[in-house]
Amino acid sequence: MFARLHLVLFSLLMLLGQYTFAVEQTSYKVENIKDNIYRFSAGHYHSAFMIVDKVALVTDPLNSDAAKYLKSYIKKTFNADIKYMVYSHSHVDHAMGGNELIDKNTTVVSHKFAADDLRLNKVPTALPDLTFSDTLTLNLGESYVVLNYYGPNNGRGNVSMRFMPANVLYVVDWIVLGRMPYKTS
Template sequence: MKKSLIKLLTGALLIIGFSTQALEIEDLGDGLYRFIDDRHRSVFLITPQGAIVTDPLNKKAATWLNEQIKSRFNVPVKYVIYSHNHSDHIYGAEVFKSPQTTFVTHKLSAQDIKNTQMKTVTPDLTFDDELVLTLGDSNVKLNYHGPNDGRGSISMLFEKQKTLFVVDWILIGRMPWQKLWSYDIQGMINSTKSVLNYDFDTFVGGHADIGNKADVKRYLSYIEQLYSQVTAGALAGKTLDEIKQNIKLDEFKDFRQYQAWLPLNIEGVYERLMEESGMGWRSDL
């Protein structure tokens, strides 16, 4: 990350206690901000014409953020974008509901929100592969890259700010969540390769740290090595315990939760190979 950005983030950090949560806003420059609620992150864009808010996270966090946008920037919220269908990222959206606000998500995410009767605002605007939202002199390019995590999970590229926002399927500085319960592992790899073609300097994830394109490439390397080594072990007829004993990915041991979650990551990949890839009932194995 550029020194100027680090200095900007340090100087602009705002920490406010709300209930038992620590809520923070970080200035990323050019009207773009990162919003932090405990372990969750989203971003929002401020322009003279209004604001674009991504994942509202939950009602308490969304209420606080809405108040901050009103008091600090005094602009209406024009768009609320859902990254995907998981409730821990998109609940609380009703805080922003108004006649001038459009709620946006991928069509698969919208379908799941409706089918499972999620307690959030039903999206007004959906798309298949790509949608570009323009507000003032800023564009936000939304893209669906196929399955990766949950349903309808998308990338959000803030083109002027050269900042990419992705939730759950790319993490910086931390291991992926335990047994990777909702992940499509090969889909994560495919999607991450796709976004690396974009022009961005700053990466913001829905969890963990802020980073850059090199950090995203390193995370991709971890997922690829994890997936290939577990697959090789399964093809060799090794048990899950044997695979856990044999796999060492110590070049990534600086990732938080490495010791605790590497065995769980291995187990998660193994289970998906047995079930989703059908290796558990293949007659040749």
């Protein structure tokens, strides 16, 4: 009897945990960070995007539902098409849903290690069209984003993104217990 009660309680907790996760993932929020830079939140996950004229550069799609929402939001609010989608790294909790976010004219960008891992792990998302090793600058008129790779971090190919001229730095999962995110050479 006692074991059966524990099993029922455990099952109930598992179901409630899944429900909480589902509810959290459907609460979306967009905040203006500075100038033409915005933060998109899906529960406790975040990505960033920049709007220049009628085009957008977006970072991590997060998941299929979040990506659909963000694409629709950008189109309705800014009447902008997504020119670039940039992966911060290859982990599925940030990279899923890329196919939902892009159009046929979107260039998908990542560090070469992140691209390798997305392919190797068969992540169901849009694969990168453009990769780089150390630094890449993506231009959108007078605004641009500088991508930098500093070496091993949380996942292979994890990069920083510096949105200019607003001078906003965007990084994902850089605080890893037991390690510091820096390059030693």
